[in-house]
Amino acid sequence: LLAFVASTASADGAMRAAAEDVRERALADPLAWELLESLTTDVGPRPVGSAGMERAKEWAVARFQVLGFENISIESFEKKDAWLRGPESAQLTAPYSRELAVLGLGNSVPTIQEGVEAEIALIGSLAELRAMPEGSLAGRIAVLNWRFDSAQGEAGYRAASDGRRDGASIAAAKGAIGFMLRSAGTSSGRRAHTGVMRYAESAPRIPAAAIANPDADLLERLVARGIAVRLRLRLASRLLPSTTAWNVSGVFRGREDPDAVILVGGHLDSWDNSEGAADDAAGVAITMAAARLAAQARVRPRRTIRVVLWGSEETSGSSEAYAERHRDEIAHIVIAGESDLGAGRVYKIATSKCAWSDPHLQTLTAVLAPLGIQQDPVAADFGGVDIEHLRKAGVPVVRLSQDPREYFDVHHTADDTLNRINRRALDQNVAAWAALLYVFAESGVDICSHDD
């Protein structure tokens, strides 16, 4: 027995040493930055249905090849009603004329050519909007003025994006002829934050746009004067009834148990209005680099590491398509993770609650601690939009929570550019994911599936 304990302890010691080595090499590895620089520079914006997304697919395959990934695969799926932005503008028309900074929300119907022009009704919150009487917004452009504060982090974003998703139909049901949203984001510049919305079946489909925070401030100040405030909103867009999107993946096969898969990735698609550096070229770069570093440990890990670059996160589609296609493989996917909050530093790791009793995970916690990462006692109830359908099918998830304070300044804006990425923080993310992938792939850790 003592001999067995000693040999286990020594195996654990070797795994820990190897994981620490992976972590340290990651901190000095230029690969993630190079990938990030290339995806933002050589590909640029890459919404589903655009030439950019085709370039992104080709970029991913070429990079996987150069980096020695195996089983490189392009899994195409049909994307219905891909939404592509056209020219957009908004003007204050009373009490005087001036341009306003707006962005149409994804899935919004276009306006007629001359736009929709009306007096606005400023509404403080989604709850307030829901509580308004029937007909109370008749003929108005409803402006949902809820403020998202970066101190609220991701929870604040979720609350704000609820308004973005559902606001138009709720306002339309009360008579509104247009819907605008104070951006679900924290840019202090005249940059609206876009994002998807959806229409309920029961209400007229009215045009929906986000307005930049300083311009929402202006509307607020004007309304406070007790005068009629009017604006004109012009939105154009087209829907591709059916287009193709792709999840692109590559693996480093495990040396002993290649069918057991540790799955990680970021999403290749982006909004149209920037090079999508934080959202999500960073996640693509972090997970590709981390997988390679983990696979290049002194000994190739026991289980397979698979990187999936998701093809339709922003307007959804990739998660469903992947889970559907890999239905028969679910039991072999040991764990799944996604990197999709830019390059904000990782400060917390969460996974299934019961997993923490496994000594391998205690080893991982020890390896991550010098990076400033704590173990989250709360179970990960979400790992990322693209792995949500895997999670629902029973795949355990792991989540590295990131500092969100700067991310939401650029998220879904035209300002999501390479110069806003902190390279040291990017490297810290790579180190965390690389060590994590190594420990999950090398150890026999078995994660109970999501337990609460």
Place this chain on the structure above:
Amino acid sequence: LLAFVASTASADGAMRAAAEDVRERALADPLAWELLESLTTDVGPRPVGSAGMERAKEWAVARFQVLGFENISIESFEKKDAWLRGPESAQLTAPYSRELAVLGLGNSVPTIQEGVEAEIALIGSLAELRAMPEGSLAGRIAVLNWRFDSAQGEAGYRAASDGRRDGASIAAAKGAIGFMLRSAGTSSGRRAHTGVMRYAESAPRIPAAAIANPDADLLERLVARGIAVRLRLRLASRLLPSTTAWNVSGVFRGREDPDAVILVGGHLDSWDNSEGAADDAAGVAITMAAARLAAQARVRPRRTIRVVLWGSEETSGSSEAYAERHRDEIAHIVIAGESDLGAGRVYKIATSKCAWSDPHLQTLTAVLAPLGIQQDPVAADFGGVDIEHLRKAGVPVVRLSQDPREYFDVHHTADDTLNRINRRALDQNVAAWAALLYVFAESGVDICSHDD
């Protein structure tokens, strides 16, 4: 003699106490913020030749009246070739297509409807551009890629704006068919910084625009790959051959020597793409509030305080018009100052070198010290664009240097909005100007005219 010294000392003590009282009241006075909020909200963008500038003129007169200013005067002057922006866009066309964030430079000719499309030539500095051989830019869009760093402060801005002003004609003389400039500003967002340019007589007039810093970064990264980088620039604008602009002024008459004038102000006009909060609603608000606070000292000061709200700073005109109209009054203008760097904290006071031997100015220095303001031993060789023609005519100037580090993030961009103004710093400016105006108006200080 002793009695005289004692009475002088006591008079000085009273003046200092009164100046300190003005300073302290200023720090608690909401007026400047209210004026700033109103000009940005009720008037909005106000370029010369626009309806906004008409509103600004009316706003100024109404506010002067409400605040008890006397001799309110609207001095109109002719502004020739007022430049008004039309629709503008730019696209990268090779190696792939993507939108670029640009702004035409003031005075630029428009492009033809379909724009000018060409390979770019990236040039590191104005000196390098000047040194290029004849014909070396034939058929190219020249992109001047000089970086302005906020650590360089106002001197850096002047260097960058030299390129903005002169770059197009220098490039045109070497064959360029278009000119672009890395923005003479420090926004990290996809916001180009506009500003005026001018054409030399000797070269073809080519279209000229500023490009946002992250987009200049992109061009730089693409050019570093050794590939042909092409773009299309579309600019529209119109010139009003002759329009009217106005310098609007009001005074608080001196109780003893009303013909002696302490002149101060900010400029009412702004660029078209924002509400011009920092440039220069702040200066308007600061100087109006400061003048009123100084005039409302326990005893109205001896000399007249005049606030001039300048009507055409951005594309010039107000300075010449005012100096010309007030030619016969030059000798009576004791000193002139301008507030035109937003609400960045004041850290330094400069005026004519010889003035510092006057004990009244030592008193002023002592009153300003608690605000964190030092005396600059170097003579003020510049007081502001709008008082430059007064200075050239012999009027001494005083300058309060301001922290420029945030100003150039928004300067001449669409992001120059109220939410970027720090109210505490605004109040510190008001306190500094109010104490300064009071001491200059109350004391007999006589500033030797510019001495070096």
